[in-house]
Amino acid sequence: MLRETRHDQLLRILREEGVLPVTEIARRLEISEATARRDVADLSGAGQLRRVYGGAVARDSAERPFAEEEVDDLAAKNAVAQHASGTVEDGEVVLLDIGTTTLQLARRLHGRKITVVTSNLAVYEELRGDPEVTLILLGGQVRPNYHSLVGFLTESSLRELYVDRLFLGTSGVLPDGRVLDTTDIEVPVKRAMMSSARQVVLLATAKKFPGTGSARICGPSEIDMLVTGRSSDPATLAVFREAEVEVVQV
Incomplete structure (x- = not known):
């Protein structure tokens, strides 16, 4: 799977589910945990997600009323x-x-x-x-x-x-x-x-x-x-x- 495609899929999953640990990201995208960590680091550096302990979370949106x-x-x-x-x-x-x-x-x-x-x-x-x-x-x-x-x-x-x-x-x-x-x-x-x-x-x-x-x-x-x-x-x-x-x- 191309890197850009993985990133798009990861961001879509996080928007739907909010937060995922690295192990689950690796399983969902069928990649190694090392690759999952690199993807999380890349997207975090680009401001497209937030890194948390052991995983990643979608960027915070405005709190719902x-x-x-x-x-x-x-x-x-x-x-x-x-x-x-x-x-x-x-x-x-x-x-x-x-x-x-x-x-x-x-x-x-x-x-x-x-x-x-x-x-x-x-x-x-x-x-x-x-x-x-x-x-x-x-x-x-x-x-x-x-x-x-x-x-x-x-x-x-x-x-x-x-x-x-x-x-x-x-x-x-x-x-x-x-x-x-x-x-x-x-x-x-x-x-x-x-x-x-x-x-x-x-x-x-x-x-x-x-x-x-x-x-x-x-x-x-x-x-x-x-x-x-x-x-x-x-x-x-x-x-x-x-x-x-x-x-x-x-």
Whole structure:
């Protein structure tokens, strides 16, 4: 295959799938890993993709508005959220991450005698009028486009908390189980959330395998439960099971 043809194919795959490790690039293009690394280096130098640890990611585009993300893949998000809501017990303190799947989860927590802690402004708007739910909104800098709170104030607030479980969102999960996010500024908040929780539950529809993102949140060993779709990549799910993660497909 000609070098230019390989480059065109690689860029097309990354636009469709967001991020790929070098091993997968080599397999898809039927080339050696050494050639795949050279292609990634060449395209990165030309500004056509971004190199990340062990692979490559499509150049970042403008972040999609929250309203667009909310209706995308909605049936799958609803299925994941429905199961997740059933794991919450009365009296628990739960932490809801940013994102649209956690918003669907919040919509299933109305009328529950629980405490919800969140940096998700959409979750706050959903639950603020519910007399049964004790709602704690973390402080921080507002990211208007994605309805979230970030920064050192958010992270500082989380250090003062210990919750029963965190429902964590993601923009993508690599074949080796690395959990990603598309926005670097959100990652420290997510990690602080994980440190504040007794149990970490990752909510990821099948579309998130591999999804998008270049910023690493964590590895599979840092997750306790994964709630995902029935069509999620079996090989990636096997990585989570090998890390002793409870994997639930809905």
